[in-house]
Amino acid sequence: EHPYIRAVVDGFDVDFVPCFRVDPEGGLISATDRTPLHTGFVLERLFPGGSNEVRLLKRFMKGVGVYGAEVRVGGFSGYLCELLVIRLGSFVKVLEEAVGWSDGMVLEFGESDSGGIGGEFSNPLVVVDPVDPHRNVASAVSETSLWTFVAAAKAFLDEPRESYFYPVDPQVEASELHGVLRSFGSRLLFVVVDDGDVGVPDVLWGQLYKSKKALIELLRGADFQVVRDGVWSDETSRHLFVFELESDVLGCSKKRMGPPVRIVDDSAHFVEAHLDAEDTVSGPWIEGERWWVEKLRPFRDARSLIDSVLEDGGRGIGVSRKLSIWIKEGGRVLVGDEIEEFLEPGLSLFIYRFLRGKPVWLE
Amino acid sequence: EHPYIRAVVDGFDVDFVPCFRVDPEGGLISATDRTPLHTGFVLERLFPGGSNEVRLLKRFMKGVGVYGAEVRVGGFSGYLCELLVIRLGSFVKVLEEAVGWSDGMVLEFGESDSGGIGGEFSNPLVVVDPVDPHRNVASAVSETSLWTFVAAAKAFLDEPRESYFYPVDPQVEASELHGVLRSFGSRLLFVVVDDGDVGVPDVLWGQLYKSKKALIELLRGADFQVVRDGVWSDETSRHLFVFELESDVLGCSKKRMGPPVRIVDDSAHFVEAHLDAEDTVSGPWIEGERWWVEKLRPFRDARSLIDSVLEDGGRGIGVSRKLSIWIKEGGRVLVGDEIEEFLEPGLSLFIYRFLRGKPVWLE
Incomplete structure (x- = not known):
């Protein structure tokens, strides 16, 4: 958690998040120091009209429930949406690409000096941060969010509907x-x-x-x-x-596995422990190479x-x-x-x- | 099944089983041709007093339910008992040895030209036939029979009782x-x-x-x-x-696994098959990388x-x-x-x- 200030400015909720200005080549001082670098990268690389493509993608993801890197969602951050559009060209192209994604998919940016560093991450989706190749921008994306997005993308491309962007909550009687x-x-x-x-x-x-x-x-x-x-x-x-x-x-009893007969001491303990125990339903008996017993379930x-x-x-x-x-x-x-x-x-x-x-x- | 004659002779049930006299070095003609060779080996090698040791072992095995190579029992044949006594020296020594047996135990006879051939068998117990090293005398012994014998041997050695040989059937009211x-x-x-x-x-x-x-x-x-x-x-x-x-x-429904989302055609079929099916209780939904659905059980x-x-x-x-x-x-x-x-x-x-x-x- 970064320390930050919340305020209402001209009717908008605004979060003020402080950070240090750092040299991209040097290290970071606080976790938010990357943000200006991200903003710089996006401003420089997003093509004209690209912001509308980003807005479509974000709204689509929100509609199908995978937008946001917060813990509750485990989905795609805004910056990740921007990178996907920059890399793939448009909202529709991101969906088309997603339909072909496999598990452990890695997207890199040519200009980053990552040199195939994507393999160092074990997340379901890996998008190497162009301003910090040791960071996976998609690290928050859970398996379920990733594949929900892919399935939604496929369904939308097959039959586009506005409701993907603005799903209507059902009236629950x-x-x-x-x-x-x-x-x-x-x-x-x-x-x-x-x-x-x-x-x-x-x-x-x-x-x-x-x-x-x-x-x-x-x-x-x-x-x-x-x-x-x-x-x-x-x-x-x-x-x-x-x-x-x-x-x-559940049934009142269950079959419990004991030790292999050849492990003589364990077997003796097992038989002794269960032979006349109150919660023994049946056995112990030998089946295959092991002792087994049927016990009452505590719950x-x-x-x-x-x-x-x-x-x-x-x-x-x-x-x-x-x-x-x-x-x-x-x-x-x-x-x-x-x-x-x-x-x-x-x-x-x-x-x-x-x-x-x-x-x-x-x- | 060999063809044979059953008769009663002097009050005993006697099976007459025909076989061919073969040269031990040559091949067999019928499956029972080994029997005279077995008998010859046992008569030659069983030490004085050995037959009583064999009788004890057979009766013990009968008492604990593992005597007989027939399908019903899946246990130790009479010939196998004889070989064990010849190899290990006495009834008690067989039990003592058995307590140390491990899975896939192999017993060979020095005089057979088996040369470690025991490894070719995959049975729980391997006793290489001294008159035919390609045959496992213990091939009928099931895992359960083997370990029942081992467990009984251990229990008997700890506390010998006559009832191992002559267990009394309980009166079932x-x-x-x-x-x-x-x-x-x-x-x-x-x-x-x-x-x-x-x-x-x-x-x-x-x-x-x-x-x-x-x-x-x-x-x-x-x-x-x-x-x-x-x-x-x-x-x-x-x-x-x-x-x-x-x-x-069982519960009225069960969770059924579907295909991974990335396998697009299978996923489409799965969703189509279950979405509005009468026996679908809930879903299909995406969890991790796959589709899942909850279905009514047919039984x-x-x-x-x-x-x-x-x-x-x-x-x-x-x-x-x-x-x-x-x-x-x-x-x-x-x-x-x-x-x-x-x-x-x-x-x-x-x-x-x-x-x-x-x-x-x-x-």
Whole structure:
């Protein structure tokens, strides 16, 4: 996070971000020192009419949900859009090119002294910064954002429509959403967190994504199949995690693998530990080269698993420290239509879209 | 199958198996021509008192369920027991040696001209035949039989008991079995087949194991977790397959993987096929580099899956041709305690042991 000032000037929100004037050949002093260099490069290289092409590209990306390098989006920055247009010539040419992209695609600029340095990055998309060849301008672009853009580009080129640029939010009727929520039933698991101290968006979304990942790993580790996952926040006081499970109740027992018979000590311990244990359903037995045993599951249903783990806020499984405090304070685990008492327009739209599961251009 | 004559001589069942007398250096004419060579080798090499050691070993193996090279057992032949005693010196020394066996263990006999030929076999245990170095005497020994023997050997050496040689079948009370069957409930799936034309045991058990494997693959392919499986036969008119599932009912839908977005044609087909399909629950969506979709399962419960597949006898999924005829004729799929009307002492004991799941020496 850079220190900066926000102000309203002539009715516009303006961010004032300070930086040092540096010699391009020397090193940087602060992270924003590249910005004037970027601006200089774009002003010098963008052809006449190019700004309109950039505007089209940015608006298209915004429409399909991949515009912005912020943590929440994990998409394409404005500077990246400018570079793509400079490099490829026009909005449509960027889309045409994107349709042919492969994984780990590298775009370089002839005038940079990068000399094939693109290979040093491991991001899904690599665009070497012409003013600093050791920087990948597309480092924020997630795999999902990259391929969402590519798929949208293909669909748009096949059948261009204005709605790509200005998608219309559907009117979500409470009764319709209720019906959909009921049809998913308890396979939908929500964690609602009321947060009394929300940080700036990039920090917040970093915490949210980290915590979501921890919860997914918890569920998967307990054999729940997570079909989809999502996270929503009003960015001021409430966050919501949602997980769709293939099934929210598992069989009462599971088969557990033991050591190979030839590892004599481990085998003896395994047999001793499970032979007369209360939670042993059957076995232990030998199958192939190993010992196996059938054990009762400590948690058969996802809600009680999450409930038990969130008693301490989830710190132990990797929920971010700050969020875990608020989860412990007042986190709630809900299933299916229990979420209805928390619905507000933004959240309703999020859940509706989550359950539909389609990119906007397929709606 | 060799042609042979069965007779009763002085109250003993005797099999007369014909063979050709061949020069050990030349080739064989029939598969049984090795037998006199084996007998000759054993008579010449077994030390005084060795036959009692062999008898102990055979009886021990019988007791723990790994004696016999027949298909049903997949265990140690009599000749193999003799070779082990000749090579290792005594019953106890065979057990002591076995505890140190590793996977793909190779035992050779110095006098054979095998010259390290053991490596040409890929069986779990390799014992090079001293009268024919291209033959693995232990080729019938399955992984499970091998490691069952090793585990039993270790347990016996730690605490020798007569019951290893003569395990006592438990008295299975109908009421106790009923209780256990109820506790497993519908997670236990049975297929009962009445067979009007049972072949010789090795052929029959080959068909049964092949068919069981096909049914397991069917269940696993439909996402059912098979904890254990078993097959029983009275070898005259009735066979039974049993599968214990972690859960016999799955979630109503599942997440299905589509093609990578960059494969443009496949992606277009995938989206078109699923976008408005009746069995699409949600999506298709982009996650990472791929398209995904959530689909209704055609079969949520294992019984209806098996029922539907066995309508044609299961030939299509790999059930053996001959069995599939009888399954089509009168195969029945049962769950939980529905099996009770078919119970007879042998089957009760089999199911009881199956559900206990422990090797006899751990009971």
